[in-house]
Amino acid sequence: MLSEAVKQEFYNALISKSSEYEGVFYVGVKTTGVFCRPTCSARKPKYENCEFFQTAEQALIASFRPCLRCRPLSHPNHVSELVRTLVEAIEKNPEKRWKTRDFEKISVDASTARRQFKKRFGMTFVQYARARRMGIAMKQIREGKAVIETQLDTGYESSSGFRDAFSKIMGTAPTKFGKHQIVLKSSWLDTPLGPMLAIADEKALYLLEFVERRGLEKEIERLRTKEKAIIIPGCTDPIVSVESELKAYFAGKLKIFKTPLHLIGSPFQKCVWNELTKIPYGQTKSYADQAAAIGKPSAYRAVANANGANQIAIIIPCHRIINTNGNLGGYGGGITRKQWLLNHEKQTM
Ligand SMILES: [Zn+2]
Incomplete structure (x- = not known):
């Protein structure tokens, strides 16, 4: 940006x-x-x-x-002993998911750790550890297909670094592929608004999100469990398609996406998402309008939640929903991006 x-x-x-x-x-x-x-x-x-x-x-x-x-990650002048201990603990084992009892193990009080970390880095220790963990998983995706297919050929046993870091977020190690397990592929897409993660099978796109999106790790987890899928770095036709469509969208030349989507959600969520796709490029609607449009005028809170659960950013345009008073409202990818997208669409209508 x-x-x-x-x-x-x-x-x-x-x-x-x-x-x-x-x-x-x-x-x-x-x-x-x-x-x-x-x-x-x-x-x-x-x-x-x-x-x-x-x-x-x-x-x-x-x-x-x-x-x-x-x-x-350390302040040049004074970083507390506690913060230093924590940063070092993460670097020793960056794939770890930190829990409160882990703090006890290294004799650190969790709430003090949280406070000091936030003060120093503007994020909590858990956010920091999460960012580091996501980064490791994303590295595999970012480096792309070639690396991974080489690893598939040579077998994962020889590259345990890959297995450890990646499988924590993206699923069970590929050596343990079940026969009926769905394999989804994931790619890193660079856009003018920062990198996005695309996950798809050979037929449809399952997820498109800004890599920085809050809660992305959980979202990937839900996708894996619901579909009983594992995710490996790679590319499929829907990813090729969405990449070129995004390029055209950001150039102001594409207003309707055609990449096939695979939506995972309740019937209500799907109904809300479907309604979102009817809002034309460059226009906005309020949560209340949207609730009325699906025939449930009092359900605007549920509608807002369903919008928040959207896993296909930009294509299912939840950024086109704003508050009734004209305020921007929320956006998983961050308000700055929402504002940018709306401006971009207005200027290129
Ligand atoms: Zn340096």
Whole structure:
């Protein structure tokens, strides 16, 4: 979402190690897979190998790991012993799902940990651990098909790193494929609004979400359990289709998507989603309008919940629903993206 001018500005700050930009941005270095603070003393990357982030969480989810030299997750001056212990504990075992009793094991009080972490990094320890875990899973998807198919050929036993990190989020290790298990493939799609995750089989698209979406990990889990599926990195026809449709959409040249969808939800949710697809490009409706349209005028809260459970961002345009008073209302991918999408559609109607 950063403009070219802002990226240039950040790059200049990076080259001059400007301390004024501490906390303003982080830089992910594509060639090494690490992310740094602007003042890092390591050799500076070329511009084309940089990816800029405004928060450490974004860098983690985009699969970068914290640089060991500038320690972007520790405050340069004073980081408490507690925070340091926690960051180190995560880095020792980044795939772990942290629970309250784990804090006890390392003699840390969970609520103190939560508070101190939030104060230091603007996210809780659990959010941090989650971002790191998602980043690891996303790395496999981002690196794409070739890597994974090589691993399939050689067998997963030889690449336990893949199995451990990836299967925690995407499903049971591929060596344990059940006969009737559905295999879905997932791809990383870069868009002007940041990366998206697409999950599909050979016939239809099951999920399309911004990688940063709150609750994405849970959403993937639900998808896996409901469909009894496992998810591996790769590409299918619906993914190829949605990628090219998104490109056209972001260029303002496509108003109706044709990629086939596979919707997972209750009959009520499906009814709400179907109604969403009737809102034309560039227009908005309120939750109340939408509830009335499906013949349940008093159910606008349930309608809002169903919108929130939408798993196919942009194509099922839940961003076109706003509050009756004209306020934007919520959006899983973040309000800034919602605003951007609405502006974009108005300008290209
Ligand atoms: Zn660094």
